Amino acid sequence: MSLLAVNNLAIATGGHDLVADLSFAIEPGQRLGLIGESGSGKSLTAMAISGLLPPAIVPRGSVTLDGVEVIGAPERKLNKLRGAASAVVFQEPLTALDPLMKLGRQLAEPLRRRFRREGRDLAGIEAETIALLERVSLPQPQRIANAYPYEVSGGQRQRVAIAMALACRPKLLIADEPTTALDVTTQAEILALLDSLVRDLGMALLFISHDLPVVSTIVDQVLVLRQGRMVETGPVKSVLGTPTQQYTQSLVAAARAFDTALGAR
Amino acid sequence: MTTIELDRPARRSAASLTFIVGLILVGLHVAIALLTLVWTPYDPSSTAGGRLEAPSLLHWAGTDRLGRDLFTQIMIGSRIALQVGIGAVGIGAAIGVTIGVLAAFATRLLDDALAAAFDILIAFPTLLLAMLVVAASDTASLWSAILALGIALSAIVGRLTRILAKRVLQMDFITAARTSGTSWPRIVVIHILPNIWPTLMVNFALQFGLAAIAEASLSYLGLGAPPPNASWGRLLQEAQGTVYTAPFGAIAPGLALLVLVIGINLFADGLRDVGDPTRRRSR
Numbered sequence: 001m002s003l004l005a006v007n008n009l010a011i012a013t014g015g016h017d018l019v020a021d022l023s024f025a026i027e028p029g030q031r032l033g034l035i036g037e038s039g040s041g042k043s044l045t046a047m048a049i050s051g052l053l054p055p056a057i058v059p060r061g062s063v064t065l066d067g068v069e070v071i072g073a074p075e076r077k078l079n080k081l082r083g084a085a086s087a088v089v090f091q092e093p094l095t096a097l098d099p100l101m102k103l104g105r106q107l108a109e110p111l112r113r114r115f116r117r118e119g120r121d122l123a124g125i126e127a128e129t130i131a132l133l134e135r136v137s138l139p140q141p142q143r144i145a146n147a148y149p150y151e152v153s154g155g156q157r158q159r160v161a162i163a164m165a166l167a168c169r170p171k172l173l174i175a176d177e178p179t180t181a182l183d184v185t186t187q188a189e190i191l192a193l194l195d196s197l198v199r200d201l202g203m204a205l206l207f208i209s210h211d212l213p214v215v216s217t218i219v220d221q222v223l224v225l226r227q228g229r230m231v232e233t234g235p236v237k238s239v240l241g242t243p244t245q246q247y248t249q250s251l252v253a254a255a256r257a258f259d260t261a262l263g264a265r
Numbered sequence: 266m267t268t269i270e271l272d273r274p275a276r277r278s279a280a281s282l283t284f285i286v287g288l289i290l291v292g293l294h295v296a297i298a299l300l301t302l303v304w305t306p307y308d309p310s311s312t313a314g315g316r317l318e319a320p321s322l323l324h325w326a327g328t329d330r331l332g333r334d335l336f337t338q339i340m341i342g343s344r345i346a347l348q349v350g351i352g353a354v355g356i357g358a359a360i361g362v363t364i365g366v367l368a369a370f371a372t373r374l375l376d377d378a379l380a381a382a383f384d385i386l387i388a389f390p391t392l393l394l395a396m397l398v399v400a401a402s403d404t405a406s407l408w409s410a411i412l413a414l415g416i417a418l419s420a421i422v423g424r425l426t427r428i429l430a431k432r433v434l435q436m437d438f439i440t441a442a443r444t445s446g447t448s449w450p451r452i453v454v455i456h457i458l459p460n461i462w463p464t465l466m467v468n469f470a471l472q473f474g475l476a477a478i479a480e481a482s483l484s485y486l487g488l489g490a491p492p493p494n495a496s497w498g499r500l501l502q503e504a505q506g507t508v509y510t511a512p513f514g515a516i517a518p519g520l521a522l523l524v525l526v527i528g529i530n531l532f533a534d535g536l537r538d539v540g541d542p543t544r545r546r547s548r
């Protein structure tokens with residue numbers, strides 16, 4: 001059975017479909033890239049999977065995550081699923097972290113829930129917090145744990161946010177444009193980190209981006225989304241290498257042109 | 266850039282000076298209030314001097330119509346003012362924060378109803394509302410005054426809490442916390458309360474001053490703590506008849522109230538900078 005099965009998902013607001021007819025599946029350990037230009041419904045899809053759409057936005061169809069039907073599920077059931085089945089890394093780590101809470105304490109929160117879930121001794125949380133910060137290659141983990149979000153760099157904040165997602169040990173990691181807010185060098189580092197973590201921990205990955213070169217380095221399969229509809233899907237090589245749909249072709253051409261421009265500089 | 270760099274240390278030290286002066290003035294009142302529990306210059310009810318004596322070395326603030334030492338009464342008034350301030354703000358905070366947070370989470374209909382209720386209660390002057398509550402209770406006592414002011418303040422706290430909590434609820438880190446399975450009660454405790462606390466604390470301090478003034482007003486009107494509690498408001502009221510012949514009887518308690526309220530306002534101003542780590546930055 002698939003870890004995540006999305007069937008005929010539609011997401012509507014005020015009688016108007018923002019996403020429609022969307023179907024895909026992710027098997028345990030598999031990596032899928034969700035690509036499309038800004039506003040194509042990628043983040044809404046991620047929120048629908050977590051059962052966290054805003055009240056005014058209503059999903060239809062079916063989303064089965066780890067054997068549980070998400071759409072229409074009661075809050076209690078969903079909250080058990082979140083963290084254990086899926087966790088999310090967001091685009092902007094500065095706003096995704098509580099400004100008034102030390103990073104170590106923020107990281108200890110999901111850790112505590114996992115320790116409870118697994119019936120482990122809560123005394124080990126502090127050591128595990130430091131270990132996780134080391135795991136995401138943060139220098140001086142002790143200092144970072146004692147720092148507030150504004151006291152560390154953007155790249156370091158994103159590493160902490162990734163550590164928080166890891167702390168949940170989810171079966172599916174959803175990364176919603178996790179490198180978009182970062183500079184190019186940091187982007188590459190964060191991608192390499194996500195790549196190795198997902199491999200080592202055997203997690204499935206739903207990687208969301210509008211940036212084709214970024215997506216192609218980290219996923220096996222891609223799904224191209226346009227105005228909330230699927231345009232094309234398949235292995236990364238064939239979809240991005242020989243795109244059959246005009247929209248995908250234009251995305252690829254745009255990415256090439258951008259690369260050439262960068263190379264020519 | 267440069268101007269900001271130059272500007273900041275100056276403003277910071279001004280802020281901390283405000284805080285320190287406020288702390289000293291409030292601390293003085295607290296020290297005096299605590300002292301009255303074990304010692305006062307005279308027995309508050311003994312007629313230790315002549316009637317309406319002017320301030321002297323024996324009686325620092327003079328004596329009242331019955332010859333009782335006024336400084337002793339003012340010291341005890343300090344204790345009553347603090348008792349009322351702490352009690353009223355405590356009650357107002359407990360009720361107000363609870364209802365305010367609930368309103369922030371409530372369904373649209375209940376939220377609107379609570380918001381309207383806060384607005385209506387706030388439209389009543391605090392003092393009028395407190396007078397109604399005191400009038401509704403059988404006997405005027407220190408506790409009925411505290412309860413009355415606490416209820417009046419709770420609407421102000423509730424409205425502020427609701428607005429602040431709603432603002433925090435919109436923030437990305439709340440959604441982020443939800444995606445990892447943080448429960449709503451836990452989110453209130455670890456994210457919402459700490460984020461609204463700095464602003465609430467400043468507000469509580471200001472309300473403390475408000476409560477002290479309101480209590481003096483209630484006592485002045487005969488609705489506050491009954492004798493032998495020497496509230497500043499009652500001292501003022503008693504000195505009213507002799508304000509031309511013995512003005513110190515009115516000046517002294519008025520001055521005590523003024524110092525407390527100014528101290529608390531300075532303290533609240535300084536507090537603004539303390540609760541926020543992004544402003545505590547020293548680099």
Ligand SMILES: Nc1ncnc2c1ncn2[C@@H]1O[C@H](COP(=O)(O)OP(=O)(O)O)[C@@H](O)[C@H]1O
Nearest residue numbers: 013018037038039040041042043044045054057
């Ligand atoms: N809370 C909302 N209310 C109404 N429309 C929304 C809301 N959030 C997103 N949308 C709309 O849904 C569409 C898809 O948004 P989103 O999923 O955020 O796109 P992206 O692919 O850039 O992540 C956009 O047109 C956006 O305007």
Ligand SMILES: [Mg+2]
Nearest residue numbers: 042043176177
């Ligand atoms: Mg998005």
